Amino acid sequence: MTQASELIQSAQRTLRLEIEAVESLLPRISDAFVRACELILACKGRVVVVGMGKSGHIGKKIAATLASTGTTSFFVHPAEASHGDMGMITRDDVVLALSNSGSTAEIITLLPLIKRLGITLISMTGNPDSPLAKAAAANLDAGVTQEACPLNLAPTSSTTAALVLGDALAIALLEARGFTAEDFAFSHPGGALGRRLLLKVENVMHAGDSLPLVRRGTTLRDALLEMTRKGLGMTVIVENDGKLAGIFTDGDLRRTLDKGIDVRNAIIDEVMTPHGRTARAEMLAAEALKIMEDHKINALVVVDAADQPVGALNMHDLLRAGVM
The missing domain is CATH 3.10.580.10 (CBS-domain)
Known part of the structure; x- marks a missing residue:
């Protein structure tokens, strides 16, 4: 087998595994997802997304998508939250915490304070029996059976699943709010997209x-x-x-x-x-x-x-x- 063939097979294998990971989410869009949407729709403050490492990168994208589709949101790094940035979160907010293991130390450290302040917690984990999932008012199950990484170590399928689940959450909220193209335009005033959406x-x-x-x-x-x-x-x-x-x-x-x-x-x-x-x-x-x-x-x-x-x-x- 040539190197070119091996590269193509590797890429196709990755795509198949990530497609399977996304498809596996479909039956899990149920009561917990509805509960998460209801909690966010009832929120008087902002959705504060937290996550470490690769989950943090996905969390930043989810926060940005929420913010651009009618749900005020921003990302807070959980390690920074332990050193002062927790002051950015209020009692009226909802925290959306991402952790594939559900036991990320930097996030678990925040749980007592989140509970003490009475802040609503939604988790997105790959382990519904984890400490984070059990502490949440609603847990979004983003678990996958296998990473696309052949060592089953590098976050690949799991981050794709979390990203897609975040998009599903954002769009469900967009539709529930009756968010319009004109509303979208005010979140995208710059560049070609802004011209397309703001120009009358x-x-x-x-x-x-x-x-x-x-x-x-x-x-x-x-x-x-x-x-x-x-x-x-x-x-x-x-x-x-x-x-x-x-x-x-x-x-x-x-x-x-x-x-x-x-x-x-x-x-x-x-x-x-x-x-x-x-x-x-x-x-x-x-x-x-x-x-x-x-x-x-x-x-x-x-x-x-x-x-x-x-x-x-x-x-x-x-x-x-x-x-x-």
């Missing part, structure tokens, strides 16, 4: 004199001149009362030409798309993008509560804004 249609739409607009009864020739002047590849058509009547795009022009319609004498009413899909100015730009993608269109009219056009945008606007 009103920030990218063409409005005022930049909005291509004609009224019903306008000749197609004049509508095309309006499209050329505004350079948006479309024009909005309105009723006499200012409400949206339809939209005419470059695509509609191609279809008009295919039908052999005389563009010099046609009226816009004859060739426009009646009304069309719309967006609202206060809508997230990402929502407008989804409307375009779902309906396979490249432009949207932005209307107010009275269905009067106040702006328009196209795919290029969203691309320039970094929403795509």
Whole structure:
């Protein structure tokens, strides 16, 4: 067997063992998981995650995921907690303690103080009979039968299981809280994700004199001149009362030409798309993008509560804004 083959087999074995570890969690999502969720939902403070070593690294990720999905959370190193950082934890908080063995000395040392302060304790362990699991109001069983490490020593399958269980907890809480995309946006204001989630249609739409607009009864020739002047590849058509009547795009022009319609004498009413899909100015730009993608269109009219056009945008606007 070549070295390449051995490397591939090793990687595949690791993946199989970690997949098995994750699948083994499914029947354990039961009463204890529900209890843990209920305790966190009832919490008036924060979820304080603690863990040593590799469990600490997983704990930091779980704390970050909780914090970004509507559950205020942060990580405290248990060794530092014994030397002053315990003051960061209040009686209103919930402590989520991670330990595969359930007997990590630095965490066990904190248990008397956690109990004395009356702080709610949730554990995530690989041993439901461990001191930590027995001390907790709810224990999340993240145990695995075998580490992916061939020596069965390095935390591999066990840390993957804990990470996945933490994600399951965070998402269950997110859904229970009715956490929205806009709520998520305020936790992610930076970079491409922030632009995608915080940018609103009103920030990218063409409005005022930049909005291509004609009224019903306008000749197609004049509508095309309006499209050329505004350079948006479309024009909005309105009723006499200012409400949206339809939209005419470059695509509609191609279809008009295919039908052999005389563009010099046609009226816009004859060739426009009646009304069309719309967006609202206060809508997230990402929502407008989804409307375009779902309906396979490249432009949207932005209307107010009275269905009067106040702006328009196209795919290029969203691309320039970094929403795509």
